[in-house]
Amino acid sequence: MKFVDKLKWKFHRLVEELLQFRAMISAETLLLGDSHAAVFKKPLLQRCRGGIRVISVSGATASGMKNPNSSTNALKIFKSQIERKKWKRIIFYLGEVDVGFVIWFRAEKYGLSIEKSAQEALESYLSVISHAKLASNAEIAVLSVPWPTIRDGHQMGEVANLRSKIKASYSERKNLTLNFNADLKSNSVPREFTYIDFDPCVCDESGELSVGLYNRNPADHHYDYDVFSLILFNNAALREFIAGGNV
Secondary structure, eight states: OOHHHHHHHHHHHHHHHHHHHHHHHHOSEEEEESGGGGGGGSHHHHTSTTOEEEEEOTTOOSTTTTOTTOTTOHHHHHHHHHTTSOOSEEEEEOOHHIIIIIHHHHHHHHTOOHHHHHHHHHHHHHHHHHHHHHHHOOEEEEEOOOOOOOOTTOOOSHHHHHHTTSOOOHHHHHHHHHHHHHHHHHHHGGGTOEEEOOHHHHBOTTSSBOGGGBOSSTTOOSBOHHHHHHHHHTOHHHHHHHTTTOO
């Protein structure tokens, strides 16, 4: 990385940290998620009315949410943040690790059908969200799970190399993501969770993931944050939820 690029990177990191410090004090909305949730630390999204406190735990899964001994310790981290102050709104953004790897891995390891493995992950996720709603009395929003970006045969990067151990094709992982999101949506409504669907926003006319969302770093399986942060910022349902209806 060139010297100028390093300075730019450090400056942007400093801005993000300052905005998160402000959010920790004044934000009314708490966002809990895996590494993909880090996109909400972008300055553009931190300007949303009402403010967002972002807690991003790398490797956190919907499947492991009920497990207090999970290696990521995500459940304890999320619980401590929920109890930290009286939040008006809580947003959950998990599931990519599950649909991209864990559900397939557990199905192969324990001889489960993909449907059964996915149902267990969904039930674990919904249970934790429901508990957060009861414990906090906050309004709850659930965001749709990001689409896979690791194509068949791609093994560049630690995550892609790890996930190459499962047999599922890109098409199968994408279809599972869409089905998981559909089930997440149908189960959110009766529980009075606000479900915010980004599936129509991330695909092109052919139904494939928009080329612009692929990360410019081929070893990075996250969306391109510059592109996706614009999609998030321009989503009326998301901004209205964060602002408590006062957009």
